Amino acid sequence: MKKYIFYAIFTASIIVNIVFFLSDGILYLRVRWNRHIENNYSEKCKDIKDFRDNIYKAGLDIVKNGESVVVPARVGLFTDNLEDNISLKKEDAASKYQWAEMNFLILYSLEYAIKSDDTESQKEIIDIFDKYIIDKDFTQIDQCVAGCVAIELYKLTKNKKYKEYADKEYNWLKQQNTTDFGIKYMDWPGNAVDGLGMHNPFLILYSKTFNKREAYLLAVEQVEKWNKYGIDKDTGLPAYFYRYKYPNVKMGNINWGRGNSWYVLGLCDIDINDYSVQTAENVRKFIQTTKELYNQNKCFHQYIGQVDKIDLSATLPIIYYLQKIGEIKLSDNDLLEYSIYMHNGLLYNSSGSQSQMNSGCPFSGPNRISQAFMLKLLIDR
Numbered sequence: 001m002k003k004y005i006f007y008a009i010f011t012a013s014i015i016v017n018i019v020f021f022l023s024d025g026i027l028y029l030r031v032r033w034n035r036h037i038e039n040n041y042s043e044k045c046k047d048i049k050d051f052r053d054n055i056y057k058a059g060l061d062i063v064k065n066g067e068s069v070v071v072p073a074r075v076g077l078f079t080d081n082l083e084d085n086i087s088l089k090k091e092d093a094a095s096k097y098q099w100a101e102m103n104f105l106i107l108y109s110l111e112y113a114i115k116s117d118d119t120e121s122q123k124e125i126i127d128i129f130d131k132y133i134i135d136k137d138f139t140q141i142d143q144c145v146a147g148c149v150a151i152e153l154y155k156l157t158k159n160k161k162y163k164e165y166a167d168k169e170y171n172w173l174k175q176q177n178t179t180d181f182g183i184k185y186m187d188w189p190g191n192a193v194d195g196l197g198m199h200n201p202f203l204i205l206y207s208k209t210f211n212k213r214e215a216y217l218l219a220v221e222q223v224e225k226w227n228k229y230g231i232d233k234d235t236g237l238p239a240y241f242y243r244y245k246y247p248n249v250k251m252g253n254i255n256w257g258r259g260n261s262w263y264v265l266g267l268c269d270i271d272i273n274d275y276s277v278q279t280a281e282n283v284r285k286f287i288q289t290t291k292e293l294y295n296q297n298k299c300f301h302q303y304i305g306q307v308d309k310i311d312l313s314a315t316l317p318i319i320y321y322l323q324k325i326g327e328i329k330l331s332d333n334d335l336l337e338y339s340i341y342m343h344n345g346l347l348y349n350s351s352g353s354q355s356q357m358n359s360g361c362p363f364s365g366p367n368r369i370s371q372a373f374m375l376k377l378l379i380d381r
Helices: 002-038 048-065 078-085 093-097 100-115 119-133 141-157 160-176 193-210 213-229 257-267 277-297 312-324 332-341 368-379
Strands: 190-192 241-243
Touching (some): 048 100, 093 119, 100 193, 193 257, 277 312, 312 368
């Protein structure tokens, strides 16, 4: 009898240890591995073309394979980690192509495939769009960046189905616009800054491509409404979130790096003279604040203004914006400095998504948004 009890306890112990390894153990190993990589910088690239080609190839691999390359957002509950690590949460392949970060990477991979006459990769991107994206109904703002891809595919192929996709997205976005608060990012009790960096790039590109002034004005309106409720007037930095119900309390951190990078993507290609006086002043303060911080540190962190390790998911979109509007000028050597964070073509040192209102992500590693905007900066050389 004692023998059977021993075997039962021994077997149960093995099962419990396996379960805990599949939950917390795998998460721990992932985090430790990323930290090991990030603590061992690569040798700085000497040639800007080699750097660009490595970034492009690794980014294409993510696009073609549908790899999410998502850093864990938080220390999850035991059941959350278990479900993630052993794939109890079933996710169809198409869902990986609905997120804004992935579609920015697709967008700039397509841009470079066209620029470099890489017809094979152009065809592969077209196949991915046709298989996983074009027939999906619009249900979330993250999908908006796919509309930018559709517009570029229309320019490339002249196939009307891509324009029809863009038209459908534009009409859907207009339906999401509300009188008081603009386009909602999600069905939450308030608005999050992420949405600005997803729908505005599409609206502006749609306006330019199809001579639709009202789409541009809709983008301007979104920045105006965000500035009414969600901006720190002293620095011009955006809060992560503001609530709809009066009082419209700003929530989250104004210096969340990724939030600021979403904000700048919502500002790109809008003429500052098209804003109201107050919004234009806020945007100028934002530019002044971020430019000063960049000049001090040459990078941004998960919470900008802090002196900590670099967060490329905050840094690269912000410096892309500052260069685009002529506030900074990046040399080849400036960009090559970021190559020390590249391992096998993949950029590390990016934070995970903010998972809670007032706390950041404790983990870092690769991120599609960093890969996308490093590629874009290198394309624009």
